[in-house]
Amino acid sequence: MAEAKRAMATGMTQASVRARNLALVLGEVMDNGGNVSRADIAGRLGMTRSTVSRLVDDLILGELVDEGEAVGGARGRPAVPLRIRSGTVFALGLEVNVERMVSTLVDLTGETVAREAIELNTTELTVEEAMGHLSELALKTLEAMPDGARVAGAILAVPGLVDRDGHRIVRAPNLGWEGFEPPSFWDVSFRGEEIPLFVRNDIDCSALTVLREAPGSSFLYVTGEVGIGAAVSMDGSLLSGRHGWASELGHICVDPDGTVCGCGAAGCLETVAGLHALLDAAGQDDVESLVQALEDGDAKAHAAVQRIAEALGIAIGAALNLLDVSTVRLGGHLGRLGEWLREPLEKELVTRVLWAPHFGIKLEFIERAPLRAAMGAGLAALGRVMRDPAAWVDPHLER
Numbered sequence: 001m002a003e004a005k006r007a008m009a010t011g012m013t014q015a016s017v018r019a020r021n022l023a024l025v026l027g028e029v030m031d032n033g034g035n036v037s038r039a040d041i042a043g044r045l046g047m048t049r050s051t052v053s054r055l056v057d058d059l060i061l062g063e064l065v066d067e068g069e070a071v072g073g074a075r076g077r078p079a080v081p082l083r084i085r086s087g088t089v090f091a092l093g094l095e096v097n098v099e100r101m102v103s104t105l106v107d108l109t110g111e112t113v114a115r116e117a118i119e120l121n122t123t124e125l126t127v128e129e130a131m132g133h134l135s136e137l138a139l140k141t142l143e144a145m146p147d148g149a150r151v152a153g154a155i156l157a158v159p160g161l162v163d164r165d166g167h168r169i170v171r172a173p174n175l176g177w178e179g180f181e182p183p184s185f186w187d188v189s190f191r192g193e194e195i196p197l198f199v200r201n202d203i204d205c206s207a208l209t210v211l212r213e214a215p216g217s218s219f220l221y222v223t224g225e226v227g228i229g230a231a232v233s234m235d236g237s238l239l240s241g242r243h244g245w246a247s248e249l250g251h252i253c254v255d256p257d258g259t260v261c262g263c264g265a266a267g268c269l270e271t272v273a274g275l276h277a278l279l280d281a282a283g284q285d286d287v288e289s290l291v292q293a294l295e296d297g298d299a300k301a302h303a304a305v306q307r308i309a310e311a312l313g314i315a316i317g318a319a320l321n322l323l324d325v326s327t328v329r330l331g332g333h334l335g336r337l338g339e340w341l342r343e344p345l346e347k348e349l350v351t352r353v354l355w356a357p358h359f360g361i362k363l364e365f366i367e368r369a370p371l372r373a374a375m376g377a378g379l380a381a382l383g384r385v386m387r388d389p390a391a392w393v394d395p396h397l398e399r
């Protein structure tokens with residue numbers, strides 16, 4: 001009973017040790033889904049096989065984990081791969097942006113099983129009207145849930161600063177929302193349930209979908225919309241900062257004599273590399289026509305891309321020197337421009353980042369990223385189950 005003794009020495013109760021261990025085991029299944037056995041998990045976590053087996057059994061009874069077909073077995077017992085169970089626990093990922101509203105229903109496996117989106121000018125709506133539209137969208141997506149399945153919660157992704165506890169939108173300038181506190185429990189009249197509702201920054205949410213494709217990795221994610229958003233993943237955890245307001249790369253100054261930004265300061269990165277600024281400089285109406293102009297060798301379009309490469313080089317270079325992260329993933333219109341942006345941006349970064357000539361910098365361009373913020377919000381809402389699976393497993397064990 002070495003584990004129990006260790007637990008008592010650190011002042012943890014047996015229940016809290018079990019809760020923590022359930023979360024660790026579930027995390028292993030999540031990160032290595034379909035490719036991990038009880039014995040693998042015991043090895044990785046340094047627990048005994050019998051302890052891991054008991055925890056896995058509880059996760060199976062609690063309908064969070066599932067067993068696959070046994071493999072191997074020439075010597076010893078065949079290994080039974082474990083995977084996250086689908087169809088039992090879901091979360092709502094919601095998004096309000098300037099020109100659209102989205103609701104997605106995400107399964108515990110991370111798959112998006114339903115999505116509804118409407119295009120509308122949300123800046124003309126009151127907060128109450130916006131929440132009304134969202135309720136309708138959410139109800140439609142919830143219809144895809146099988147009977148008996150549970151809702152872990154909902155997260156609303158917004159373009160702005162959000163309080164760390166997820167209960168208040170401090171400032172979403174493009175929406176005109178300031179100091180808005182949505183209800184903590186949201187009555188969407190779904191099977192008589194009230195759904196816990198939180199808010200989160202939209203770029204953080206998008207970054208979670210990128211992280212899902214590369215679990216545990218470290219990177220700077222930069223996405224180009226009207227503004228420039230960013231997020232930092234360090235070993236698979238997003239850096240949120242003291243108040244949850246970190247990674248405002250778009251407001252790093254790249255030209256002290258430049259255009260005044262929406263934030264009031266002069267020459268922020270987004271006044272150069274934001275979508276409208278880029279299209280104005282290139283003399284184009286949208287990203288597709290810009291891509292066409294670049295393919296046709298249009299000098300003005302190429303000069304505009306060169307200019308954003310320089311500006312991105314200053315801001316991203318500063319971030320990499322500060323953070324010591326060597327992978328940069330670019331999305332939005334920046335992802336679409338990889339073919340032309342890669343070389344000049346690499347050149348800037350190798351010059352500016354102290355260790356780059358020796359170690360190198362990896363640039364990845366994400367071409368298509370539809371509805372990432374809403375999908376990521378759903379993944380974030382599932383975090384409640386991943387952090388405390390005991391709360392989901394135990395009601396089943398007691399039945």
Ligand SMILES: [Zn+2]
Binds near residue numbers: 263
């Ligand atoms: Zn600014």
